Amino acid sequence: MSSSLHNGWEVVIGLEVHVQLATRSKIFSGASTATGDAPNSHASLIDLGMPGTLPVVNKEAIRNAVRFGLAINADIGRRSVFERKNYFYPDLPKGYQTTQLAEPIVGAGEVVIQLEDGREKTVRIHHAHLEEDAGKSLHEDFHGQTGIDLNRAGTPLIEIVSEPDMGNAEEAVAFARKLHAIVTSLGVCDGDMSQGNMRFDVNISVRRPGEPLGTRTETKNLNSFRFMEKAIKLEVERQIDVLEDGGKIVQETRLYNGETNTARSMRTKEDANDYRYFPCPDLLPVLVSEEEIDTLRAELPELPDARQARYVEQYQLSDYDAGLLSGSIATARYFEAAAQHGGDAKLAANWVMGELAARLNSEDKDIADSPVSAEQLGQLILRLKDGTISSKIAKQVFEACWNGEGDPDAIIEAKGLKQMSDTGELEKIVDQVIADSPAQVEDYRSADDAKRKKKIGYFVGQVMKATQGKANPQQVNQLLQQKLAP
Amino acid sequence: MAIDSQVVARVAHLARLQVDDGESEALSERLNEILGMVDQLQQADVSDVEPLAHPLEVSQPLRDDRVTEPDVRDKVLPIAPASEEGCFLVPRVIE
Amino acid sequence: MHDKTLTELRAGLQAKDFSARELTEHFLGRIQARDGELNSFVTVTGEQALAQADAADQAIAAGDQRLLTGLPIAHKDIFCTEGVRTSCGSRMLDNFIAPYTATVVDNMAREGAIMLGKTNMDEFAMGSSNETSFYGPVRNPWDTERVPGGSSGGAAACLAARLAPGATGTDTGGSIRQPAALNGVTGLKPTYGRVSRWGMIAFASSLDQAGPLGLSAADCALMLQAMAGHDDKDSTCLNEPVDDYLGALEQNLDGLRIGVPEEFFPDNLDGAIADNARDAMRELEKQGAKLVKVSLPSIKLSVPAYYVIAPAEASSNLSRFDGVRFGYRCEAPKDLEDLYKRSRSEGFGAEVKRRILVGTYALSAGYYDAYYKRAQQVRRLIRDDFARAFKEVDVLMGPTSPETAFKLGAKADDPVNMYMADVFTIAVNLAGLPALSMPSGFVDGLPAGTQVIGNYFQEGRILNVAHRYQMATDWHQRIPGAFQ
Incomplete structure (x- = not known):
């Protein structure tokens, strides 16, 4: 699985990637997905989870997911089913996230990555599913309380889940970059990581070769490829240190801080999560026809x-x-x-x-x-x-x-940066420089060919200085060689 | 599959309901009665039967990708239990 | 005026025998005078009703009389009504002024209906007796010591007492049909997907369906005509043409095949209830219908399947009531967990909490296959049973409820006993079929109802059967003595 050992440890990395789809409206409501506006101004009754409201699926979100599936040669779910993932959180208005589990829209596929040494590697995609984004919790400016802005709630996402096929930070970053290139080429996402429009969660574990998979941690909040690379290296080192000191890795989610290049465990909830998935009764199975798939395939950029x-x-x-x-x-x-x-x-x-x-x-x-x-x-x-x-x-x-x-x-x-093209004028300057530097001329002439090549640099410099860099260096060189010849 | 106070406590926490010690026993008894009735389901021969999520097996209609929902801030913030500067307020969330 | 059906009132408005304002004032007056005894309304919207009535009178004067122009309707308090409290019978929503209006209410208003107010109901529609309402129980006008049934108990009781001439309800496991039966009125649950669920506060999304309660099948046809139809806002609302229900009412019943499922007449069924339903079928036989014995073997599991599916969906549907964006919030929460737990525990009543716990348990890790999945498998068996039966017959009939209205509090400590009484209505919801309950006489002085179940989208057929029955009988015209 891994490509190289790290102090005798094998590193196993898998990615979960959230990609915000660049649709005009949300996945289950006709609210705008625009960002940067006043809090809750794009939170419709549906996004707010108002009693009695119901979701209707955005066609473009489905099409974008299918486009992605086709781009990674995946099996397209001709029938996919939205389910509810139940948990309480203030930025999750309905108390459940509408997502897909058993029957996702994109099945198994693969992505080929190129590494710096020229090697190619195939990373398998387990599946990709459609889901809705949550809102945002704002901790500043609410004097000790938290403010909830639901503008982002309901923005369509595809979550891409890779197999644990990567063996080091370079491979993980190459994979992440490749996914970024694919979704931006398709136009299904603008790829702006700093705004969280594409979010990478990295699952990392280490083991001795031949041993079963180690306990993994999940690192979040990687808002650039540079940070991803650093965070992976940091976590691999940490896990190896812990294990070599005889400790155990705790399954947890870790939050990376790019400014300090540190990561900390997120407050682990006292209860194991039990999300009670079940098919969303407000939505029906989504069917994608062969015809639709053929059309989307033909239109792929x-x-x-x-x-x-x-x-x-x-x-x-x-x-x-x-x-x-x-x-x-x-x-x-x-x-x-x-x-x-x-x-x-x-x-x-x-x-x-x-x-x-x-x-x-x-x-x-x-x-x-x-x-x-x-x-x-x-x-x-x-x-x-x-x-x-x-x-x-x-x-x-x-x-x-x-x-x-x-x-x-x-x-x-x-x-006035144009190169001097007038040979006569340049010749005068060259002559002047030679006349002003008798010692250097003597030195040049007495040197052998190899040394002369270095020593000519002085004269070139002087000419360039005199011309304020506007002379053509090749031309200056040629003239100097001619005139300095003994 | 009898459930006891501990199970009630776990399930109540998942559902974010508070069950006081005083009511826990009576509640487990009630829930066991209900689950006992529900356990009749185990009699059914359901081998090879596909679950039926909706009475009518039809597929999801899809909506065009257009912005159709208006800004309802001025309608919804006034009915919120607590809001400030356009946001809903909750006790501080620690991540 | 209050002893007239909507159909008769409609003709009266057209003939200008009385104005919409007079009609509305009459019913508002009756509510004010008599609802203290019944508690069937949670909110009365008199001012708005009179404004709507004046608009209706203008429309009628201008020759623009629509299906329901000027007819006062009582809406179940489960339908969101913009600017008007929509409580769903719960403390959780006691302060909830809905920011928008349900499609059902909108559709009826577009046809000129006047909203009298919002009717009492079991909390979040969870109950069969109307005793779980935060606003206190509704009383049965036939005997105010008794329950009106539920969850649309306020709707059925206000109709029976002639405090409103028409009402809306919702039916997840019998919540329209059972109270209709217990109050001697007619109630129709349409095919799942016939009427939009937008704006109707969800109990169990795959079972919930709105429908009319009226004094006759013809009135139900009139209201359904306005309520039904596709709605882009509800993915599960089907894009099927709406039949002409009123036009189908008079068809004769020659050759009608009525299926009599043996499971609707079990050995332990009260003989008087069984006889009551058989009498109703005999009346239809006289009009040319044929009775055919059929069997629906899987429906014996409908109550257990329902009490998994409905609580499971409810447990998730009711998660949005978290004290954050609307509804009840506890005093001075000390942290987020406290906010959630106290708001929900104080905001919900005992039966709602019980069902949330059952549903949460049924969906939780390790139990999903044994409960939820299995219930959905049984659901398919039940649907297949009905499909087989409908190859042989046009409608199915039997008693709506195995009992008449019971005394308030009689089942307070026995939820399972209460659940089992839904045995004849629940299978219909699991299969998504249309069914109505019509008054078919009295057992020990209390109304009894007979259920007519149709195949998918055959609302017109079952309304026709009930209408022909009501042409030959007068059970539906009986008014409780105290409310003449």
């Missing part, structure tokens, strides 16, 4: 695997690069737009994975919110390619563009 293959084929990118760029629909869209505008896919790929990724990462921004648009990056690439600017200047232009100073062309113009 390009999925991450196909997109990756296309990038390799169409842009001659490496498998790994193609995987990274196709790994999220937002990145893929950005990359393709930048490549198209810039007329050079390789350059676009390098910029998206390099400068842009680094900048987004450092400011914790999503690519969809990048201050530099794909069109702007394309323009930058055009100017690089036609020699208007050097790659060094390009970084400067990118930075200015990031800071909102305008389009690359305007920035180049305004800051």
Whole structure:
């Protein structure tokens, strides 16, 4: 099951992933799923669990679940049944969550993940089911009490349950990223983890190879892939420490805190949960016809695997690069737009994975919110390619563009960053630099070929300084070599 | 399947009902009478019988994905036992 | 005016013999004068009723008389009515002003009905005697020392006492038919899915169905015509065309095959009750119907199956009453658990708590298969029994209840005995079939009812059978002496 041992321990990881479906209205009511509005302004009588109200199923929620099932080659539940999961909690208005158990809409399927070393691995999906989200409990600003906002209550979710097929944090994160790519490519979820639109719960256990599965814990509140990776490593270490000290792992839910990179056990309820599932008598079995399935299959958009293959084929990118760029629909869209505008896919790929990724990462921004648009990056690439600017200047232009100073062309113009194209003028500067540095010239001329290659750097630097970086470095090099030749 | 005070306590907790010690015994007796009557079900030969959840075996009608429900905050908050700033209030929930 | 049926009152309004306001004032006056003896209303909505009556009079003057224009109706307090307290007979909802209106109430209002008020009922419809109401028991107008049956006891009692000419009820295990029988009125439980459940506070969702109670089958047909129909808000409400119930009333009964299930006449049945039902069938035989013996072997398990399924669904349906968003909340809860437990324990009465506990137990881990699943399997056997019978016959008949109205408090300490009395009505709910109870005479001075069960969506047929019976008999016209 696991791919590598961790100090002689085998790590077993399974994921439960909640995906908020991007429908306009809720799964069982015609209330809006919009977020960010006044508390309870999108909580309809149905979402509030008012006496006498009844649910009616949103067609689009069903279709989105089927789309996901088709994308992971799963068995689609031609007949699925909503059940009630009974428990009391203030953000659960009816005292039960309407969900699916025995007959889910999506049966067994699989997801293939690519690892950094180039390996591929198949993670099996046990099933995915439809359910309603709960509301939110707000603890601030209610002087010691808790405020309940039910705007989120009834938002459609699919819960994807994987088999415990992952053996380390890298695999788990690769799987999570792949699911993210699939649901965002399908357009069934916007994938915003920071808003909880996609939530990952990680079940972790460790054991000695060959032994039965160990007791597992569930870690929640992982609102970025980075935190997921850290949280898994943290929990694996903790479990191994406990076991090596002769302790026992307690089955519990742990809440991860990304800021402190710590996790704590959530208050365990004194009673074992007994959810008393039974088929919801207010709802009837949902039937999905072969015709509907065929139509949805025919309409599926390009999925991450196909997109990756296309990038390799169409842009001659490496498998790994193609995987990274196709790994999220937002990145893929950005990359393709930048490549198209810039007329050079390789350059676009390098910029998206390099400068842009680094900048987004450092400011914790999503690519969809990048201050530099794909069109702007394309323009930058055009100017690089036609020699208007050097790659060094390009970084400067990118930075200015990031800071909102305008389009690359305007920035180049305004800051006078165009490369010097007048050879006569450059020659004068080169001559001046040589004339000003007799000692360095002597040193250069007396050196052998190998050393000269290093020593020429001084002169290049001086010329670039004198031209404020606007000279074409290749041209400067060429001129210097000519003129310094003994 | 007789149930005793302990079972009553467990079930009452699941149902969030308070059963005082004084009433627990009489209540278990009542519940046992009911369950005794219900136990006649065990006589039935139900092998190969599919459970019937609804009298009419029809399928779920589906609703178009449109926003149709109005904002009812102004109707529902006034009838809530406790509310503040648009939220329903409960004693502090500790996670 | 109060001795007239809705059908007669409708004609009177049309002929302008009296106005809707006069009619409404008359019934409001009777309620005010006499309901103290019965306790059949929880809330009387006089002001609104008179406003509706004035609107009805204008409509009639303008020539726009609909099915129920100007006819006063009493709604069971299980139907949400916007701006009016909807208590469901419970302390839990004593302060609950519903923020919206049930489809049944809306549908009837659209046809011009006037709401007189909200009738008393067993708490959350859990009971067969109306003794579990937070507002106290309803008394039977035939003998005020006796129960009116339940759970729609207020509806049946106010009709029998002629405090209202028409009423709505709900029937989960006999809650329309049994009180109809015990009060000498006619009550119809439609096919499951015929009438919308939107706005009707749920007891057991897969069994609950709203229907009319009236002074005659024709009145029930009139009310059902307005109540029935598809509703987008209720997934279980079927999109089947609504038949012309009024048009079907007069059909003759030549060749009608009446099935007589032997299980409806068990050896231990009170002979007078059995004879009463047999007499009713004989009357129909005279009109050309044929009696056919049939058997429904599985229905002997209907009471145990019902007392698993109904409490199980109820235990979940009643979880929303948690003191958070509406309804009763205990004083000064010290924490969340305390809020839940005290609000629910103080807000619910003993019978409701008992059923929640039974249902919770039946669904809990380890018992699901033995109880809930098995009950649903038995439910299929019961439905199949009926399906087999309906291949042979058009309707099934028998007594509605094995007994007449009993004394208040007589069964207070014996819930199982009370449950067993639902034996003839419950199987119909499990199968989802339509059935009505019609007055068929008296046993020891108390009304007895006969049940007519039809196949799915055959409301028109059973109303027709009852109407033909009522054309030949006058049991349905009898009025309790004290309320003439």
